[in-house]
Amino acid sequence: MTATQEVTPGNLSSLTGLRAVGMLFVFVAHGAAASVFADKGVAAGYNTLIDNGVLGFLAVSFFFVLSGFVLTWSARPGARRFWRRRLLRVFPNHLVVLVVSALTFVAAGETIRLVPAVANVFLVQNWWPDADLMYYQLNGPTWTLSVELLCYAAFPLLYALVNRIKPGRLWFWLAGVGLLALAMPLLSEPFLAGYGPSKVFGVGSWPQQWFLYFFPITRSLEFVLGMILCRIIQTGRWVRVPVVVSALCVLAVYVVLYFLPQNFVFAALYPVPMALLIGSVATSDLAGRSRVMNSRLMVRLGDLSFAFYIVHIPVLFSVHAAFAGEWVGYANHYTRTQWNTPTGIAFLVGAYLLCVLAAWVLRTVVEIPAMRRWGGSRTRGTSGLSRPKAPGPQLQA
Template sequence: MSSPSPARPRTLRSLEGLRALAVVFVFASHALVLGAFTSGDAAAVFNTATGEGRIGFLAVSFFFVLSGFVLTWSAKPSQSATGFWRRRLMRIGPCHLLIGAIALTQFAAAGETIRWGPALANVFLVQNWWPSQDLIMYQFNGATWTLAVEMLCYAMFPLLIRWVRRLSTRTLWYWIVGLGVVAVLIPLISYPLLSGFPPSKFYPLGSWPQLWALYFFPPVRAIDFVIGMLLARIIATGAWPNIRILPAVAVNLGVFLLLFQLPIPFGIAALYPIPTALLIGALATRDLSGRTTILGSRFMVWLGELSFSFYIIHITVMFAVHAAFAGDLVGYAHAYTPTQFSTPVAIAFIIALYALCVALAWVLNKTVELPAMRRWSRPASERATRRPEPEPQPQT
């Protein structure tokens, strides 16, 4: 099997823009939880538009598959495991700790009792490894559960990339299809083992053990990440078929609509990885051909570059702002009495929240995320002899 050409671009602009779109889906699913609409009819329309929150599930799969793809696409054969881990930690760590400190300050100012067990699990990004709703529900920053998944993926990546690079093109295809089948089989297995338990506080349409095993448990979600890695190698070897963007979008939309007819465990993650890979593959090959898409526009790429900073702050910001209308200092889901608005005001409020998150994400990106990468992502001796290259954004 031939090695990927060193001349191929490390950044695929349409995939950068795809991050921005995916993060809007995540934001919309969390805006649904705000309960900002006075009108029950308007709330029902918003609920339907977000697929009862499923649009956020789809976006998370996009992020995990895209993470595996981008890290594999940009990886150099000469990179060391320790160098990779250092860059990943410096990408996510400073922002994660800063937002956690801000949230802790909120809790202290409001006189809230700090529950240090769940709090420390959140700080060290191990909250997903034990099936306790408390560890997921009680977090300073609810967005960081995806980072707990990414930490496992990052830990395995140096070993996985060596394995993936050794696979023949045919074997790559076998693995990507096989993992897609495994993702579908896991919800089936969950029924005899995990159904019949009380519903989840987080998402009441399924039992908590099912939701944890299918959505939060890092080894299960790593399936998406590995599929992204395999996809990157298939495209790098030139073996990806000529799948156009619109059919790939149609497949994703069809799967999304199909899930309204299936039990909720199938709508959490099972059917998303392969359709997601189809769309990522179609966009990547379009970029490689030299043709542009709207996702590759300057504005969408700019939003994509802010996607990690946006993601890491958006829950803290949106719930804190909403809680402020009720006079509460601490804002996280279900911890305050939500203020409701008329339909036009609620729509304007949600749009304004998105704009505020973008503005604060830009500040966080410029003052914390990028400076931390420039300062600490490489040893001092290496920084003195070479300029840092742009790193791919983490997918969360």
């Protein structure tokens, strides 16, 4: 695209397929925590692959950037309607899985701590640097929803502000937001580095890790960057970057993070490379060049990504405990049942497929009916994500 070309309506289904890859990375990262391999060499290799969560951190950043991009691409007038649909997309799935998780905790003889549980219900657990709120959750991955809720609440205002940026300055703003995210570890160092030991990742102070990884305002930078990226493409300012090149940039950052301090690993370096990847895939779709990510299988799996994310930790660790002959609450400790390498691989593959099945049930029984009943229009998969010329997109992200 040149600076004078406007985008034309087109299908962005490859972004949906890319979600399936992101969710696979999250599952693989959390699969390491299950510690299923008895062979110490294999276990060490697996842990090296994810490098204390790097693979999962990368995937989380991808989803935050993608969320800002997709919501901007599919924006329609009406803040109330937007907020209603966002809450309906999040809370039915969230509450159903939370109830099931709570029942699992009770059956396992675990104590449900009232304050963290209530914070988890309302998705406000990220707003205070209290490790109990983050660590003793009924469904740990829902911390990202606390970030998303802030982004949803602020989206109408953010959308108006991003739209005020002159097209010729969009790349400067994208670089500026990316540099601000990169600077967060340095900005936090004088104020938060010395406030006690870590309680989650084992490096640095907990308040600093909370600020860099969990704090909604800090993580909203990735969401805003995705919004700016969308405007760059919409206004025809995208400078074509092949998908292979942008993917190699992400891979390069992934490798570099093995050699950087932990505080840079959480989120600082991912946003800009992820934006390049999302932009490359989106423009490839618009040009009709995509072939792999927009296959029927990848799109179907991508449509399940949110439900998959909500259920994958309860399913993974509950099934692991069941194989161990135990009924263990997965919030506070993990079952350490281990197998030989082929059996361990088979377990992880089977657990992944079971998560896909559980996600399909949750989406079919809870998410889609809720959106159809109260969302204002029939819910479709994101495989039709497009931007009609007028009056606006027909599909809600």
